[in-house]
Amino acid sequence: MNLYANNxxxxxxxxxxxxxxxxxxxxxxxxxxxxxxxxxKTTLLKTIAGLINPDSGEIQFEEKxxxxxxxxxxxxxxxxxxxxxxxxxxxxxxxxxxxKQRKIDKEKIKNDVxxxxxxxxxxxxxxxxxxxLSGGQQQRVALARSLAKKAKILLxxxxxxNLDYKLREQLREEFKRIFSRxxxxxxxxxxxxxxxxxxxxxxxxxxxxxxxxxxxxxxxKEIFENPKNLKVAEISNxxxxxxxxGTKINEKINVExxxxxxxxxLSKLENKNYCFGIRASEIKLSNKGEEFVVELAEISGxxxxxxxxxxxxxxxxLIEEVMNFKINEKVKIEFNSNKFYVFGDDGKxxxxxxxxxxx
Amino acid sequence: MYKLYTFLKYSFVTLWTMFVxxxxxxxxxxxxxxxxxxxxxxxxxxxxDYQPSLEGWKVLIKSPAKGGVDxxxxxxxxxxxxxxxxxxxxxxxxxAAYALSRFTFKAGFVRNNDITFFFISQRIMPPIVxxxxxxxFLSTIGLLDSLIGLVVVYIVLLMPIAxxxxxxxxxxxxxxxxxxxxxxxxxxxxxxxxxxxxxxxxGLIVAGMFCIxxxxxxxxxxxxxxxxxxxxxxxxxxxxxxxxxxxxxLSASALVSVAPLIIVAFIVERYLSKGNLSGxxx
Numbered sequence: 251m252n253l254y255a256n257n258x259x260x261x262x263x264x265x266x267x268x269x270x271x272x273x274x275x276x277x278x279x280x281x282x283x284x285x286x287x288x289x290x291k292t293t294l295l296k297t298i299a300g301l302i303n304p305d306s307g308e309i310q311f312e313e314k315x316x317x318x319x320x321x322x323x324x325x326x327x328x329x330x331x332x333x334x335x336x337x338x339x340x341x342x343x344x345x346x347x348x349x350k351q352r353k354i355d356k357e358k359i360k361n362d363v364x365x366x367x368x369x370x371x372x373x374x375x376x377x378x379x380x381x382x383l384s385g386g387q388q389q390r391v392a393l394a395r396s397l398a399k400k401a402k403i404l405l406x407x408x409x410x411x412n413l414d415y416k417l418r419e420q421l422r423e424e425f426k427r428i429f430s431r432x433x434x435x436x437x438x439x440x441x442x443x444x445x446x447x448x449x450x451x452x453x454x455x456x457x458x459x460x461x462x463x464x465x466x467x468x469x470x471k472e473i474f475e476n477p478k479n480l481k482v483a484e485i486s487n488x489x490x491x492x493x494x495x496g497t498k499i500n501e502k503i504n505v506e507x508x509x510x511x512x513x514x515x516l517s518k519l520e521n522k523n524y525c526f527g528i529r530a531s532e533i534k535l536s537n538k539g540e541e542f543v544v545e546l547a548e549i550s551g552x553x554x555x556x557x558x559x560x561x562x563x564x565x566x567x568l569i570e571e572v573m574n575f576k577i578n579e580k581v582k583i584e585f586n587s588n589k590f591y592v593f594g595d596d597g598k599x600x601x602x603x604x605x606x607x608x609x
Numbered sequence: 610m611y612k613l614y615t616f617l618k619y620s621f622v623t624l625w626t627m628f629v630x631x632x633x634x635x636x637x638x639x640x641x642x643x644x645x646x647x648x649x650x651x652x653x654x655x656x657x658d659y660q661p662s663l664e665g666w667k668v669l670i671k672s673p674a675k676g677g678v679d680x681x682x683x684x685x686x687x688x689x690x691x692x693x694x695x696x697x698x699x700x701x702x703x704x705a706a707y708a709l710s711r712f713t714f715k716a717g718f719v720r721n722n723d724i725t726f727f728f729i730s731q732r733i734m735p736p737i738v739x740x741x742x743x744x745x746f747l748s749t750i751g752l753l754d755s756l757i758g759l760v761v762v763y764i765v766l767l768m769p770i771a772x773x774x775x776x777x778x779x780x781x782x783x784x785x786x787x788x789x790x791x792x793x794x795x796x797x798x799x800x801x802x803x804x805x806x807x808x809x810x811x812g813l814i815v816a817g818m819f820c821i822x823x824x825x826x827x828x829x830x831x832x833x834x835x836x837x838x839x840x841x842x843x844x845x846x847x848x849x850x851x852x853x854x855x856x857x858x859l860s861a862s863a864l865v866s867v868a869p870l871i872i873v874a875f876i877v878e879r880y881l882s883k884g885n886l887s888g889x890x891x
């Protein structure tokens with residue numbers, strides 16, 4: 251009773267949108283697809299929905315070949331990143347549309363619609379027109395429509411990306427609440443996003459996608475702790491992980507003209523050039539630290555993102571308070587070397603601060 | 610500053626309104642005049658400057674035997690031909706436009722844009738180029754001088770307008786809307802008439818309006834393709850003219866023939882300004 255795909259490939263204008271993708275999604279689970287824009291997330295979801303026919307490969311659902319079933323007979327639901335609803339219908343009519351299409355009796359439709367509207371918190375809006383709602387509410391209607399259907403596969407394609415910051419936070423919380431309620435017992439939930447934080451919060455199985463290729467799969471924690479290579483580390487961190495070229499010499503790591511004491515977890519490393527990765531939040535301002543020059547300081551919400559430079563090395567530091575810096579000002583920072591990742595020349599992870607490398 | 614702006618704005622609107630309304634007022638007053646009051650001196654105000662008469666209007670419904678022109682039958686012919694041709698054009702044009710907007714066609718070097726251009730190119734030709742082919746075509750199939758023949762010709766003329774407007778309109782309706790309908794259990798036909806069509810009403814109204822206007826005002830083909838059996842209004846109005854220009858009955862017939870367009874314009878305006886149609890789709 252799984253959604254199973256084998257070697258899905260889809261090419262458009264000689265460019266791979268899906269490149270040899272295989273997966274086996276089990277019922278009752280949440281799967282997140284993490285990837286940057288144009289990495290093939292939407293194409294993959296549309297392929298599952300049946301809106302795109304892959305050039306090769308197969309999809310099976312419940313032991314049935316999916317490609318032979320037309321879109322309208324597959325029991326699926328999808329929420330788009332644009333707020334797609336039926337503008338000529340009211341909220342209630344929107345949510346009941348797929349149910350009416352199945353010719354279920356009226357009483358049951360009313361129950362299901364009410365339940366779905368309650369889940370997304372839109373009780374009292376039944377008779378509103380779609381254009382009278384805010385973006386967040388419109389996206390809730392779309393979500394309610396897909397929930398009311400009780401589809402076996404629920405596809406969410408970057409549902410929060412077009413909302414403003416505040417609403418996004420709020421809806422994300424609600425998503426967690428809705429999805430954790432066990433409603434998904436016999437549903438496969440597939441959620442695509444560009445935002446690593448969403449992936450961590452939803453805490454499902456993750457598939458990291460780049461240029462139509464699967465880079466890594468595994469639980470969210472696994473992706474966070476052991477990104478297989480530099481690309482995954484880049485995609486799964488926001489702000490992106492700092493990658494610093496350095497050399498290990500005996501008990502020191504040499505970066506530019508800085509010497510950093512070798513942390514314990516790297517003691518077995520050979521003396522060589524490596525790419526060291528460190529998250530922006532693991533670098534702190536400190537008087538004892540090394541001097542860098544401020545290139546840019548961004549304040550977002552209650553945080554400050556500091557872009558620093560020394561020689562050829564550029565790093566980003568995340569400070570959890572609002573601070574003002576002048577451009578070209580000199581600041582001193584300290585690396586939390588216990589949180590160093592080590593990647594080889596080929597970009598593969600050699601060592602992670604969270605335990606043994608996974609090859 | 611703001612007062613000056615308001616003053617200029619309303620002055621302009623007033624001037625423009627006069628410019629637009631004046632010909633109608635002129636036609637209205639002329640239609641009630643007789644030979645004397647038109648030709649002797651400048652007259653404006655009824656009962657004082659001139660004695661109103663209904664002669665100009667009576668001519669329009671009198672039979673030719675009694676010296677009238679009888680535009681009643683051509684009038685209904687025109688309504689029939691315009692409406693039938695417009696409705697068929699809208700139906701066929703909308704279907705064609707939807708296909709051109711949503712599906713990809715390949716035939717040799719021909720692509721969607723080429724097909725769209727082919728439709729529109731029918732209107733680029735001067736109508737006179739088409740007159741001889743149409744004449745031969747209609748006489749071959751025996752529809753010369755008949756209402757059906759005119760409907761066929763007008764469909765050829767009006768459908769490109771419908772296709773042109775509707776392709777543009779459908780291109781602005783997000784494809785995701787159709788896809789959502791498919792996902793929600795509609796087959797492609799249901800997706801079209803349950804979801805896409807109800808959201809395209811503004812486009813349909815605009816296309817319909819253009820079809821009606823272009824169909825209604827056509828003189829050229831109505832003149833060439835009809836003789837005695839069937840006549841359309843524009844031809845009949847022109848036929849009013851004789852050695853002595855009958856300004857009164859010309860004015861009356863002009864007013865009668867623009868009346869349907871004015872009614873259409875009012876209905877459309879009411880409908881479009883409801884506001885719940887424009888901007889329905891982001």
